[in-house]
Amino acid sequence: MAKLEERQALPEEDLRDFFREMLLIRRFEEKVEERFRAGELPGFLHVAIGQEAVAVGVCRALEERDVMASTHRAHGHTLARGTPPNALMAELYGKVEGCSRGYGGSMHLYDVERGNLGANAVVGGGLPGIVGAALAFKLRGEDRVALAFFGDGATNIGTFHESLNLAQLWGVPAVFVCEDNHWAESTPASQHLPIRDLEQRAVAYGMESTKVDGQDVEAVYGATAQALEHARSGRGPFFLLCETYRLVGHYVGDPQVYRPKDELARLRETEDPIDKLRERLGLSDEEVEEVDREVTGIVETSVEFAKNGTDPEPGDALKNVYA
Numbered sequence: 001m002a003k004l005e006e007r008q009a010l011p012e013e014d015l016r017d018f019f020r021e022m023l024l025i026r027r028f029e030e031k032v033e034e035r036f037r038a039g040e041l042p043g044f045l046h047v048a049i050g051q052e053a054v055a056v057g058v059c060r061a062l063e064e065r066d067v068m069a070s071t072h073r074a075h076g077h078t079l080a081r082g083t084p085p086n087a088l089m090a091e092l093y094g095k096v097e098g099c100s101r102g103y104g105g106s107m108h109l110y111d112v113e114r115g116n117l118g119a120n121a122v123v124g125g126g127l128p129g130i131v132g133a134a135l136a137f138k139l140r141g142e143d144r145v146a147l148a149f150f151g152d153g154a155t156n157i158g159t160f161h162e163s164l165n166l167a168q169l170w171g172v173p174a175v176f177v178c179e180d181n182h183w184a185e186s187t188p189a190s191q192h193l194p195i196r197d198l199e200q201r202a203v204a205y206g207m208e209s210t211k212v213d214g215q216d217v218e219a220v221y222g223a224t225a226q227a228l229e230h231a232r233s234g235r236g237p238f239f240l241l242c243e244t245y246r247l248v249g250h251y252v253g254d255p256q257v258y259r260p261k262d263e264l265a266r267l268r269e270t271e272d273p274i275d276k277l278r279e280r281l282g283l284s285d286e287e288v289e290e291v292d293r294e295v296t297g298i299v300e301t302s303v304e305f306a307k308n309g310t311d312p313e314p315g316d317a318l319k320n321v322y323a
């Protein structure tokens with residue numbers, strides 16, 4: 001396990017900006033849940049309410065030239081990486097104006113121009129591509145890092161092990177960000193992980209790693225900056241374990257019968273990353289309301305934009321199909 005060096009606290013202005021971004025993601029996902037339940041959105045949706053500090057802390061530490069890959073729980077990562085809310089909402093509505101031109105939906109969000117190599121419906125599906133991108137950066141001598149998000153459940157998948165193995169063997173500039181929310185669908189970590197401490201996954205491959213409180217955006221930002229520095233300076237890949245909480249069901253509509261009844265209420269009380277940052281910044285009710293009004297307005301606008309978007313032509317269904 002790598003020791004985190006003492007880092008200077010971030011300026012308050014940056015933290016206020018993180019607060020705004022996290023609240024935007026929260027309001028966006030609440031709206032998505034609402035519109036899905038109203039029957040307006042096709043497909044299957046997973047929101048990441050409770051995990052906003054990981055999305056914002058990690059993505060804000062990335063340089064513009066870096067690339068990342070996401071998971072099935074991708075809205076926050078995508079917004080934090082800079083995809084406009086309008087383009088994301090339009091994608092969820094299946095419109096041509098969407099970031100994947102309406103072909104993808106929630107689990108296939110792409111924005112290659114912004115260094116987002118995509119969400120992935122296949123658990124662990126993003127990791128091999130990230131190792132490939134990192135290998136390309138190394139071979140071309142480019143000063144870039146490739147970063148993969150994935151969950152605790154994904155650490156049981158073959159592609160996870162193949163990816164860490166090759167990344168370490170080749171010494172590529174990759175960062176592996178595990179969002180440990182302690183659940184894989186309805187299966188608790190105690191039933192899907194043979195080990196308690198997920199950092200041991202990295203130890204198995206001789207990879208440097210560290211663990212961070214995923215509900216503390218400042219800590220996530222600092223740890224990611226160090227992980228990126230490690231990879232960028234030619235010292236090989238890095239494994240970053242973020243301890244976080246899914247404050248909602250696995251999918252929108254999940255009745256969560258498998259979850260202890262008091263767990264959600266307790267976690268919402270103690271582990272909400274937005275409440276934590278609000279407290280850290282000492283924001284007044286008026287200050288929060290002002291930010292809330294602004295981001296809620298952005299979300300409302302994105303819904304209008306998406307509803308007025310263009311439906312794809314049925315004849316275009318097979319365009320961009322390669323295999």
Ligand SMILES: Cc1ncc(C[n+]2csc(CCOP(=O)(O)OP(=O)(O)O)c2C)c(N)n1
Pocket residue numbers: 072073121122123124150151152153154155181183184185250
């Ligand atoms: C290869 C594969 N196996 C199974 C699934 C079904 N599945 C979708 S999400 C999920 C749980 C993933 O858990 P985790 O990686 O911890 O991510 P989280 O949902 O907690 O964010 C599973 C098993 C899948 N999509 N892909």
Ligand SMILES: [Mg+2]
Pocket residue numbers: 151152153179180181182183184185
């Ligand atoms: Mg999980």
